Amino acid sequence: MYFFNIQNNLLSAIETTTAKLQPKEVLAVEFLIKHLNQEVSTFDLSINNISSPAQCIWRLRQKGALIKSIRRTVKDTHGNTRYGVACYTLQGWK
Numbered sequence: 660m661y662f663f664n665i666q667n668n669l670l671s672a673i674e675t676t677t678a679k680l681q682p683k684e685v686l687a688v689e690f691l692i693k694h695l696n697q698e699v700s701t702f703d704l705s706i707n708n709i710s711s712p713a714q715c716i717w718r719l720r721q722k723g724a725l726i727k728s729i730r731r732t733v734k735d736t737h738g739n740t741r742y743g744v745a746c747y748t749l750q751g752w753k
Contacts, residue, residue, distance in 0.1 A: 676752040678722040683708075687715045691726070691749035698746040700733055716747055723753040 704712035
């Protein structure tokens, strides 16, 4: 769906995306939007009641989310160093 707006001879066109999300996917999207353009680790998602973060991110990508992922070395909630932890950044939607 597209929305158009004309003001002062300037046309703005906005395309919207609609996707049916499961409850955990809604939580993940809300959390990613809250941290837009910031990296969110698998641990961050898990702490916020998103079980199976990698699977949730995969399903969101299948539904059109543009999510960048990178592996980083991070410390968990107990202060232990964890290697190769996925960190995600929501960049938009297709």
